[in-house]
Amino acid sequence: MTTLTIAHPDTTIHEATAAAIIRVLEANDVEPEITIGPKGALRDMLSAGEVDLYVSAWLPEDAAFLTPGVTSLGVLFNPSVSCCLSQEHNATLTSLSNLAQAGSELSRDVIVPETLLHHAEAMFSAYALQEAGFTLRALPDEEALATFSASLAKEQLVLTVLAQPCYLFHQGGFRILQDPKETLGLEMTAHILLRPGLADEMDRDLYDELDELMLSTKVISAMDYAMRAEGLSADDAAESWQRGKLLPR
Structure with missing residues (x-):
């Protein structure tokens, strides 16, 4: 097996993840081919065996x-x-449970990327935030991230809902509020998915290396x-990661 097709959604987070995996494939003499598209379409392609890996x-x-x-x-x-x-x-302001008592310096307009609206x-329902005067402002994901980043630069006191990983968490300058009712969900797990039949076809050493990749x-x-x-390109960022240059040791 010398070529594998990798599918990922069109976001920098998924592109970065795919780039890290591509480094592993190339080290095992596998040439990657990239397919990018909406999640639903990629899901169908994976199930039908039209792409090999989903990331x-x-x-x-x-x-x-x-x-x-x-x-x-x-x-x-x-x-x-x-x-x-x-x-x-x-x-x-350290917890979602005390937001209702916050002063007027905190904007009641809560920014949320559209994909995180649910x-x-x-969160709004569990903590009665609408009754406390808060409103949700759903924006396209990139616009929501840019709006929150601008608020950080201007030192405006606002709230947003973010998924991690995200470049803003590396940039820093904000606080994650405690969520005692766990309304935003527990930690998830991110996985590489293989099309039907690929697990049996793949070189065992490569399979094990991908399975153990953290x-x-x-x-x-x-x-x-x-x-x-x-x-940086995704490939250059992946190389920097491999060389230990992205994060302090």
Whole structure:
């Protein structure tokens, strides 16, 4: 087997994850071919055997990918969803449970990426935030990230809902609020998925290496930051990771 097709959604997070996996494939003399598209289309292609690997399924959220015959490999990293406050050292706002008592300095307009809206709605319901005067402002994902980043630069006190990994977590400057009711969900697990039949066809050493590959949300966040803020390609960011240059040792 000299060629494998890798499919991933069109986001820098998934591109970074795929780039790290491609480094492993190339080290094993496997030439990667890349397919990018919407999740639903890629799910169907994986199930039909039209692509070889999908990177990466965040389980249990992406459980629909686990159609008969699809193989899930070991955990790459642990994604999570958090409500974040654009002030790292605020002494009073530490938990979602005390937001209702926050002063007027905190904007009641909560930014949320559209793909995380269902998480935010569960949070709003559990903590009665709408009754406390908060409203959800759902934006396209990239616009939501840019809006929160601008708020950090202006030192405005706002809330947003973020999925980790993400370049903003590498950039820092904000606080993750405690979620005692676990409304935003527990940590997920990110996996490489193999099309039906590929597990039996793949070289066993390569299979084991992919199954044992561990990245981390810090690694992917750092790669995402390098791609967005420093202009590195996904391949260059993956090489920097391999050489130990992305994160302090």
